[in-house]
Amino acid sequence: MKLVAQSELVSACGLYCGACHRYRKGKCPGCAENVKASWCKIRICTQEKGYHTCAECTEFSDDVQACRQFNTIFAKIFALIFRSDRKASLQLIAAKGVEAYALEMAEKGIPVLKRR
Numbered sequence: 001m002k003l004v005a006q007s008e009l010v011s012a013c014g015l016y017c018g019a020c021h022r023y024r025k026g027k028c029p030g031c032a033e034n035v036k037a038s039w040c041k042i043r044i045c046t047q048e049k050g051y052h053t054c055a056e057c058t059e060f061s062d063d064v065q066a067c068r069q070f071n072t073i074f075a076k077i078f079a080l081i082f083r084s085d086r087k088a089s090l091q092l093i094a095a096k097g098v099e100a101y102a103l104e105m106a107e108k109g110i111p112v113l114k115r116r
């Protein structure tokens, strides 16, 4: 089934929530609406800075992995288990824009790019 492409469903850390099975099953409202995710420093930081995603961050535009809020121990474990590459996803957002990214991820049916 083809997924809908909605830029609002791109998370602060670069995931496409519209392709996440938890969102699709109604078990999570997606990053932007997930007010319960008060544990997430990335979500708080982007909101405070007025960014949609870390792709807009001027402080770490050279390498988002250098941000300690972004590259936590949990993020490293998550990336290892799921072979996910949120940095590559954010680079794609920076290059194409959030709407085109949402469209591409909806077409691929994946919430995040995979490590090669």
Ligand code: SF4
Pocket (backbone or CB within 6 Å): 011, 012, 013, 014, 015, 031, 032, 034, 037, 040, 041, 042, 043
């Ligand atoms: S880790 Fe944080 S920023 Fe990323 S989707 Fe979850 S709540 Fe949103």
Ligand code: SF4
Pocket (backbone or CB within 6 Å): 041, 042, 045, 046, 049, 051, 053, 054, 057, 058, 059, 060, 064, 067, 068, 069, 070
């Ligand atoms: S890269 Fe780090 S400092 Fe920049 S918006 Fe994301 S969490 Fe905040």
